[in-house]
Amino acid sequence: MDWLTKARWHSEQLAKRTFHRQLRLGVTGLSGAGKTALLTAIVHQLTQSNATQLPFFSVMQQRWLGARIDDNQLPQLPRFAFEKNLSYLQQQPARWPPSTVRWSQLTLTLRYRPGSGLRARFQEHQETELVLVDYPGEWLLDLPMLQQSYQEWCEQSWSLFAQPHRAATAESFRQRLQAIDLNDTSVLFVQELCAEYSHLLQQFRDLAGAYLNQPGRLLVPGEFAGTPLLQLLPLLPEQLVQGGALVDLMQKHFISYQTQVIEPFYRQYFSGLDRQVVLVDILGALNAGESALLELKQSLLLILQSFDYGPEHWLRRIFKPRISKVLFAASKADHVTPDQHQALTLLLQQLLLQHLQSVKFQLCPYEVMAIAAIKASEAGFVKQNGVQQACLRGFSAETAEALTYYPGDVPRYWPDHQLFSAHQFEFQQLSPLPWPKQQLLQHIRLDHLLEYLLGDKLT
Ligand SMILES: Nc1nc2c(ncn2[C@@H]2O[C@H](COP(=O)(O)OP(=O)(O)OP(=O)(O)O)[C@@H](O)[C@H]2O)c(=O)[nH]1
Ligand SMILES: [Mg+2]
Structure with missing residues (x-):
């Protein structure tokens, strides 16, 4: 054009x-x-x-x-x-x-x-x-990084990785970081370390309920695939205090990621x-x-x-x-x-x-x-012991079998720790309903x- x-x-x-x-x-x-x-x-x-x-x-x-x-x-x-x-x-x-x-x-x-x-x-x-x-x-998920410094981002990341549902997954990478030389900025070392962090993010993504996985472009790179802009990871907060060439490099990459990846995306969409x-x-x-x-x-x-x-x-x-x-x-x-x-x-x-x-x-x-x-479901009623009980009909996304079931109640108030310890919510994932042509x-x-x-x- x-x-x-x-x-x-x-x-x-x-x-x-x-x-x-x-x-x-x-x-x-x-x-x-x-x-x-x-x-x-x-x-x-x-x-x-x-x-x-x-x-x-x-x-x-x-x-x-x-x-x-x-x-x-x-x-x-x-x-x-x-x-x-x-x-x-x-x-x-x-x-x-x-x-x-x-x-x-x-x-x-x-x-x-x-x-x-x-x-x-x-x-x-x-x-x-x-x-x-x-x-x-x-x-x-990258948008909040625009308001943060590299240090704030590292602190937030590692406090999140210490949460009960993430800690075990993050442990080996934490130990790996503890053992690195903070003055090593050789290309291959940085590439490999970032690839390991990327792998950790992928593991988090497969973990139910781990939402805040940053930087998002390490998971779905889009047009930035393979570029040095994606060489970014949160070092341990105590490593930032120690300082070193790698800390300086990560700080520089964080700013490049903000200005060259997040800002244009935010402005455009x-x-x-x-x-x-x-x-x-x-x-x-x-x-x-x-x-x-x-x-x-x-x-x-x-x-x-x-x-x-x-x-x-x-x-x-x-x-x-x-x-x-x-x-x-x-x-x-x-x-x-x-x-x-x-x-x-x-x-x-x-x-x-x-x-x-x-x-x-x-x-x-x-x-x-x-x-x-x-x-993906039809709502209806079934009779149980003479009582009308609300139910859903649909197809399980996991097994594809036809289901008629009551999925359970949604709490009306913010569920506290006690409720979660006593109850496991199980709202089923459903496949889409068959879709007749012309409808x-x-x-x-x-x-x-x-x-x-x-x-x-x-x-
Ligand atoms: N039952 C039901 N499931 C839905 C509905 N919308 C989405 N889903 C389920 O949620 C999944 C994710 O939906 P998507 O529309 O791909 O979600 P998204 O927000 O676009 O996700 P990303 O592309 O990964 O950012 C689908 O594969 C379905 O399993 C809905 O209206 N009803
Ligand atoms: Mg989508």
Whole structure:
């Protein structure tokens, strides 16, 4: 694409942002929270759905004219693999789309009749562009590093690695670090040490409930694969006091990682968001136990500090956009019976309490709800000893067998140490339900989500 076409594209984007005809919706969530499933479901529902499938999405009730994928974006931008993701769900047996390893983007053009006022009289239709971005959840974990010094990062990392669910895994690497020469900065030594740290991060990733694995690019390198920018690891805090050429080198690499990896990523994908969904797999953390739930809370609170919230203003929209509405969603609500959705919502509220207070203080409206982007269970009742008992039907993700079961209660209050010692949560992972051709994907509250995040923009 020549510079003139590129410049024209950029000026069109600016004009759209000025006149509120473009909306960037950010889906924020750790790896496995359900971002790709949610984005796939949003594109599917907006392009295929109808009023009965999305009853609470008000524009769809009377004024909706449809939505189309706009492939007129800069061709060098990686396109969100929407069709490929649907094809996994269509396989027999149905599968979930794989974990994301690079960023991608998709723009939808939403077309509808204006609701009221002069525009409703004189304009046949109105269009708004919805820009959606997908990325590996691991990269999100780098954002808090922007606010830290190398020393603070090392201290945080090693205090985390001392937690009960991580300590045993981290022990041999800790001993390895204790034995190194802090003045050795030879290329091969640094490469090998970083590879060992990378291996430790991979072990952590496979550990249920170990969320805060930094730097995220050591797990999913993307375009930085093989570059010296990824030669970074947290030395032991006491080694920083001792000092040495390796300490200086790591400090230098930390700053390069901040300025050349994290900052550009943040600027490009997160600093221009208009609306945000924060997606949290709280059931997965309950399964993994108390330390996991606490680490989930710590990771999310650290990450969410990087976002700016506040009321909309057209000038700010162009020069320094802020998130003007945010939805906090507990994902995979289809893993519990509907009577537990309220408890799930309350638990998410307690998990994010500190951040919710901050969002409120910044005058940004928010809501908290439980959703399932792509429903993998059918809720119903079975009779047990003459009593109606709520249950779910679905297919186990592990064994593929058909299940009819009661998944258990979600605690309404923050679960304490006693509850975790007495009780093991076991919310089953499910495979997607078989998806008959021509039918729409089933969901839980996706219409509420769309109404909350987009409804006021489609008038
Ligand atoms: N039952 C159910 N499971 C879901 C749903 N959404 C996601 N999942 C499960 O969660 C897993 C992870 O979902 P993804 O959408 O890949 O998560 P992600 O946030 O994109 O993860 P990364 O790409 O690794 O950052 C899926 O493989 C499913 O097992 C849902 O709506 N219902
Ligand atoms: Mg993904």
